[in-house]
Amino acid sequence: MVAESQRACIVGIGQTEFSKASGRSEQQLAAEAVVAACQDAGLSPHDIDGFTTFAIDKSDEIDLMRSVGARDINYTTRLPQGGAASVATLVHAKNAVESGMCDYFIIWRAMNERSQYRFGQPSVSLSPDAHSSTFMEWCFPFGAQTPAAWEALSCGHYMNTYGVTSEDLGQISVTFRKAAATNPNAFFYGKPITLADHQDSRWIVEPWFRLLDCCQESDGGCAILITTRERAKNLKQKPVPIFGAEYSMLFNHEIISDFYEGDLLHNDLAIRATEKLVNACGIAPKDTKVAMIYDNFTPQVLRQLEGFGYCGLGEAKDYVADGNLELGGATPLSPNGGLIGEAYIHGINNITEGVRQMRGTAANQIKDAETAFIGSGVAGAIIGKAE
Amino acid sequence: MNDTTEKKNRPMRPDPIPRIDSNFFWDACKRGEFVVQKCEPCNKLWHPPRALCPVCHSSEKTEAKLSGKGTVMSWCRQVRPASFLFAESPWVILVELDEGVRMVSNLEGEDAPEFGMRVTVDFAETSGGKAVPVFRALETGEAG
Numbered sequence: 001m002v003a004e005s006q007r008a009c010i011v012g013i014g015q016t017e018f019s020k021a022s023g024r025s026e027q028q029l030a031a032e033a034v035v036a037a038c039q040d041a042g043l044s045p046h047d048i049d050g051f052t053t054f055a056i057d058k059s060d061e062i063d064l065m066r067s068v069g070a071r072d073i074n075y076t077t078r079l080p081q082g083g084a085a086s087v088a089t090l091v092h093a094k095n096a097v098e099s100g101m102c103d104y105f106i107i108w109r110a111m112n113e114r115s116q117y118r119f120g121q122p123s124v125s126l127s128p129d130a131h132s133s134t135f136m137e138w139c140f141p142f143g144a145q146t147p148a149a150w151e152a153l154s155c156g157h158y159m160n161t162y163g164v165t166s167e168d169l170g171q172i173s174v175t176f177r178k179a180a181a182t183n184p185n186a187f188f189y190g191k192p193i194t195l196a197d198h199q200d201s202r203w204i205v206e207p208w209f210r211l212l213d214c215c216q217e218s219d220g221g222c223a224i225l226i227t228t229r230e231r232a233k234n235l236k237q238k239p240v241p242i243f244g245a246e247y248s249m250l251f252n253h254e255i256i257s258d259f260y261e262g263d264l265l266h267n268d269l270a271i272r273a274t275e276k277l278v279n280a281c282g283i284a285p286k287d288t289k290v291a292m293i294y295d296n297f298t299p300q301v302l303r304q305l306e307g308f309g310y311c312g313l314g315e316a317k318d319y320v321a322d323g324n325l326e327l328g329g330a331t332p333l334s335p336n337g338g339l340i341g342e343a344y345i346h347g348i349n350n351i352t353e354g355v356r357q358m359r360g361t362a363a364n365q366i367k368d369a370e371t372a373f374i375g376s377g378v379a380g381a382i383i384g385k386a387e
Numbered sequence: 388m389n390d391t392t393e394k395k396n397r398p399m400r401p402d403p404i405p406r407i408d409s410n411f412f413w414d415a416c417k418r419g420e421f422v423v424q425k426c427e428p429c430n431k432l433w434h435p436p437r438a439l440c441p442v443c444h445s446s447e448k449t450e451a452k453l454s455g456k457g458t459v460m461s462w463c464r465q466v467r468p469a470s471f472l473f474a475e476s477p478w479v480i481l482v483e484l485d486e487g488v489r490m491v492s493n494l495e496g497e498d499a500p501e502f503g504m505r506v507t508v509d510f511a512e513t514s515g516g517k518a519v520p521v522f523r524a525l526e527t528g529e530a531g
Contacts, residue, residue, distance in 0.1 A: 122471040134435045139491050141403045141519050143470030144479040149463060153481050153491065156461035160502050203466040211467075251441070259461065259481050260435070260489050 005230040008094040009239030010383065012041030012225030013352040018187050018343030021115040022219035029221035030059040030110035031067035037223040038068075042236035043104060045069055048225075050102030051076040052092050054085035054346075059110050075101050081133075081255045083296060084269075086347025087379035090245040093226040103227060109348040110221030119217045119344075120146055133254035148214055148297060150256045152205040155299040157264040159208065162314040166210065168321070169298040170198030173212045173340060175325050176295065180337025183363040187216060188341045213298040218343040222352050229387075238386035240358045243371065244281030247379035248272035255378070256296075265314075269378040270307025283382045286310050289369035290357050291331045292350040294376035295338040308375050327364055335364035347376045359386045399474040402515040409436045411450055416518040421508045423488055425451035434488040455508030456525070457484040462500035472514065482506060482522060496523040 002008075014036025016022065016029050038045045045068040051061050061076045075096050079085035089107040096102040113119035122145040135150050144150060158164070177193045180186035193212060201211040232239035248269045252261035262268045278284050285291065285308040293304050302316035310331060311319040319325075325333035336342040336353035343349055354372045356362040374381045403413040415422040424433045426440035427447040439446050461481040470476040478494040494500045495509065506522035507529070513519060 121468050137404045137406060137409065138435050139479075141401050141513065142479055142491050142493050142521075143400075143465055143473050143477045144463070144491060145471050146465060146468065149465045149479065152463035153461050153479060156463060156481075157502070160461075206464045206466050208463055257491075259491075264460065 002098045005228065006098055007229045008097045008226050008242045009229050009232050010224055010242065010355050011227050011232045011235050011237050011239050012037040012039075012043065013223070013355050014038070014040055015185075015222045015345070015349065015352060016110075016220050018185065018218050018220040018345065018349070020187075020217070020219060022112055026110050026112050026116065026221075027059050027063055027067065029112070029219070030064055030108050030223075033110055033221035033223035034064065034068050034106055034108055037106065037225045040237060041225050043225065046071050048104050048106050049074045050093075050096045050105035051108070052079065052089050052105070053108050054079040054082065054089065056082050057109060057111065059108070064108070075105075081378060083294060083347045084255045084377040085247075085379065086294065087245070087351065087374050087376040087381050088247040089348070090242060090351065090374070090381045091247050091379065093224070094242050094245045097226055097228050103231060105226045106223055107226070107348065107351070108221065108223040109346050111346065112219045113344065114217035115219050120148060120214065122146060133257045135254070135257035139257060146205075147256055148205045148209050151297045151300065152208040154257065154259045154264065155297075155303065156208060158303060159299060161265060162317065164299065164302065164317050166199065167195060168317040169213050170195045170210075171320055172295075172298040172301050172325075173198050175320070175333060176338040176341040179327060179335050179364055180341025183335070183337050183342060185363065186337040186342040187218065188337060208299070209297060215296050215339040215344040218345060220343055220345050220349075222345045222348040224348070224351055224355070238359065240355050240386050241384045243283055243382045243384055244277045245379070245381040246273050246276035246280055248276065249378065267303045267307025270304050270375065270380070273375075273378060273380045274307065274309050277380050277382060281382055283371060284309055285373040285375065285380060285382070286331065288371040288373040288382060289331070290335065290354070290366045290372045291325070292334050292354045292372065292374040293338075294347050294350065295334065295340050296344075298340075300377065301333070304375055304377060308373070308380060327366070332366050335362055335366060350374055350376075354383055358383055398512045398514055399472060400511060400513045400519070401472040402513045402517045403519055408438055412436060413517055413519070415450060416510055416520055419510060419518075421453045421455045421520055422450035423453055423486070425449050432486055432488050434490055451486075453508070454485050457482040457506055457522070459494070459500050459502060459504040459506060460489065461502075462494070480506070480522060490520070492519075493521045494523065495521045498524040
């Protein structure tokens, strides 16, 4: 058990604007976000001594150091698994500062995934060499070539088994867009949708995903600064403690092409991450007052609600229909509008929103939230109210 | 047959991506054989292929012939964007083969996919003259 003075806390968050055409390099977005996170905390970027991001990010530690002037890095790591690793960055950040390896650790993400390339479309630049998953090698020659297609294959059996309809999925999009509509930072600020809008949107992958079931390709960057509670005393913001951060990697499971193991009903990876989280900090996701759950595609929210223990197997569509995820519900879902409503900064903007909720500074602030859960498929974290 | 006709008749399907550990699979398809990686010492079957048997760690990998029969476990069709390098987006299926391994493939023929549909293997040529396994519905009464 780490001494409370050495507990990892989030002390800075930074981001660029979220758009479809940033007009500058991904490297600049990354550097701007990192500097903003340091300014938020009142730390010189020169003092950063640890970094992480995750796969499919074109910016780079060495280049980032050149731009922000970080002098001396003790630890850097690059996680596999794409956006599913977004919350796993907190595991590494926590370990890095609690072990004493790093004093000031930065998580960053920056992408021009709409203007520079199309993140949701087939890309020949993705390595077929089984990096993270086998989706290129074993799906591409069969015409399943996009994240939406891989996700549809992995969720189809679940949706068929439990009778999840397109309207059920639409309700999730409506919830995200309703929250985004009152978040000035959201790309879809002031643009709520109705269930009819969802039902009228075109098919992306038949017969599962319409356009409004998919997160948006976004340009933008986010960064998060972590240090110990003791060091946080010398910084500007009240620290947001990380009570627990865990992730799971299980045999023969892939990430988005996770259909070679298990019954495709139980969310094995989220179940395992939840067990570890409860063991680590004694707080389950459902014990928190706000749930930031990775929403690349709407069915992923259902499967994570079950995997992270909010409801039983096959019950998630009813959990949503009962209004639990509304801003006034039992476990409000992503008050920033999530990745579908705010922006798809590959999950990291759900962590920054979790921090705002704990600081009491969010656009759609949940009242009396003592803790928040942040989950990304294979990883989960519990953070606490700013102290 | 002139050049234009020949080009038009060339199948619109991307070639499989060659990798050292999986070339045996595509080479077998080209011969019209449907195989899967088998660990010789412990008899286990693995797909997608991998460097070592994860149970006994033997590198003694052979090929086991599959019956070619299986059951549709999930399915979809990519609409936007349409499947790249295909004339028309195909039905994509996740098949659980009778031998227990799962594989992504296509359903060809007149039938639309259904959950639990019984299917049998066939082979489709690719634009570069390679071959991949595809499936068609098993007719009622057909063995399997």
